[in-house]
Amino acid sequence: MRVAIIGGGIGGLSAALHLLKAGFDVEVYEQAPRITEIGAGIQISPNASRLLIRLGLKPAMDAAGVFPQAVHQRRWDDGRTLQRAPVGEPVEKAFGAPYYHFHRADLANLLAAALPAERVHVEHRLVDLVQERDRVTARFENGSSVEADVVVGADGIHSRARHLLFGPEKARFTGCVAWRGLVPAERVAALGIEVASHNWMGPDGHVVHYWVSAGRFMNVVCVTEHGDWTSESWTEKGKLADAMARYERWHPTVRGLIAAFPETYIWALHDRLPLPQWSEGRVTLLGDACHPMLPFMAQGAAQAIEDGAALASLLKAMPDDVPAALRRYEEIRKPRATRLQQASSANRTRFHLPDGPEQQARDQAMATSGDRSIANIGWLYLHDASDVG
Numbered sequence: 001m002r003v004a005i006i007g008g009g010i011g012g013l014s015a016a017l018h019l020l021k022a023g024f025d026v027e028v029y030e031q032a033p034r035i036t037e038i039g040a041g042i043q044i045s046p047n048a049s050r051l052l053i054r055l056g057l058k059p060a061m062d063a064a065g066v067f068p069q070a071v072h073q074r075r076w077d078d079g080r081t082l083q084r085a086p087v088g089e090p091v092e093k094a095f096g097a098p099y100y101h102f103h104r105a106d107l108a109n110l111l112a113a114a115l116p117a118e119r120v121h122v123e124h125r126l127v128d129l130v131q132e133r134d135r136v137t138a139r140f141e142n143g144s145s146v147e148a149d150v151v152v153g154a155d156g157i158h159s160r161a162r163h164l165l166f167g168p169e170k171a172r173f174t175g176c177v178a179w180r181g182l183v184p185a186e187r188v189a190a191l192g193i194e195v196a197s198h199n200w201m202g203p204d205g206h207v208v209h210y211w212v213s214a215g216r217f218m219n220v221v222c223v224t225e226h227g228d229w230t231s232e233s234w235t236e237k238g239k240l241a242d243a244m245a246r247y248e249r250w251h252p253t254v255r256g257l258i259a260a261f262p263e264t265y266i267w268a269l270h271d272r273l274p275l276p277q278w279s280e281g282r283v284t285l286l287g288d289a290c291h292p293m294l295p296f297m298a299q300g301a302a303q304a305i306e307d308g309a310a311l312a313s314l315l316k317a318m319p320d321d322v323p324a325a326l327r328r329y330e331e332i333r334k335p336r337a338t339r340l341q342q343a344s345s346a347n348r349t350r351f352h353l354p355d356g357p358e359q360q361a362r363d364q365a366m367a368t369s370g371d372r373s374i375a376n377i378g379w380l381y382l383h384d385a386s387d388v389g
């Protein structure tokens, strides 16, 4: 069976690896001139790392990743701990796979390196899809076209494949804007920051940071409400002074991190409401193309990786009826992806509460039955997406 994957992001690359392993003839078509990711971090939780490890990627992941020892959630001004849950060994033991922090480029490179180079076609921007009963033709901007038995749109939040299947619909600006910075370790050595996933919560904003690249850089993302910036570019530079001013009254560690940014990038966070449908005939969607979410559960890429594993299992189980396999894929994956879209939006409210009774109730709940404790996070981390029953 020939499978054409549109998009060589984390979702498309990992799906290609799962489908190859399942015995399919897979090709990836990426619009950019090379496979790359921007200079930022990404957290990969056990529900996704387990699937990548099964692809034989553990040595490369261990070499590139950082192993956080805890998740530490704190108050924005006095730094009081709201929740500190173990990660590291206890999480690996409980869920059978480690929690990793990566530089995005390292993760994209290790996925791409595991694919035969001749199966990845760069400078192929999908422009059109034509479906017939027994095949699909994908046409690209460079004039070429390809026939496949299945086409998977893994082409991100502004997916052309989604547009071709279901018509135009703009992604939704959520009102949240983020400044991000990648800080060389030596610039923040004096702050003595633990190897953990840190999240500072305050009125109308939160700040997440963690080490990447074997501890050579600290990845920092400062999220704020009421942004009037609507550009979604990962490469748009922001003004350091604006970020500093926004977090002026926050804890010295937060201000120390922002002050150490060599430069800052600003971007607007978009999402979509759950789509009514992901597939039509022999074409389906995967990752941000069908379930973009706010990054406040750190699950967008993890869910894309899960999609690829589930899709490979289902196509393998039902090779004679591709449309039925794709419908089943959607039936199985959609409720979980929707739950995570909703949980991510709920965290926006939860992380950004103004000081007052609701914030006090949140802090109390975090202290007593933290959502990141091993007992409470099992629903997310134990899930095995390749097991499609």
Ligand SMILES: Cc1cc2nc3c(=O)[nH]c(=O)nc-3n(C[C@H](O)[C@H](O)[C@H](O)COP(=O)(O)OP(=O)(O)OC[C@H]3O[C@@H](n4cnc5c(N)ncnc54)[C@H](O)[C@@H]3O)c2cc1C
Binding pocket: 006, 007, 008, 009, 010, 011, 012, 029, 030, 031, 032, 041, 042, 043, 044, 124, 125, 126, 127, 154, 155, 156, 157, 158, 159, 160, 161, 178, 221, 286, 287, 288, 289, 295, 298, 299, 300, 301, 302, 303, 304
């Ligand atoms: C600030 C922030 C922090 C995040 N942190 C985390 C985290 O810690 N953990 C986590 O799991 N997720 C996280 N996410 C979410 C995660 O980044 C995304 O969900 C994930 O990258 C989506 O992968 P994807 O492959 O579906 O799409 P993308 O990464 O968008 O890849 C799509 C690819 O398709 C290509 N493409 C687009 N159009 C076409 C076309 N017409 N033809 C051919 N190719 C095309 C693009 O060039 C791109 O390479 C975060 C997101 C943000 C914004």
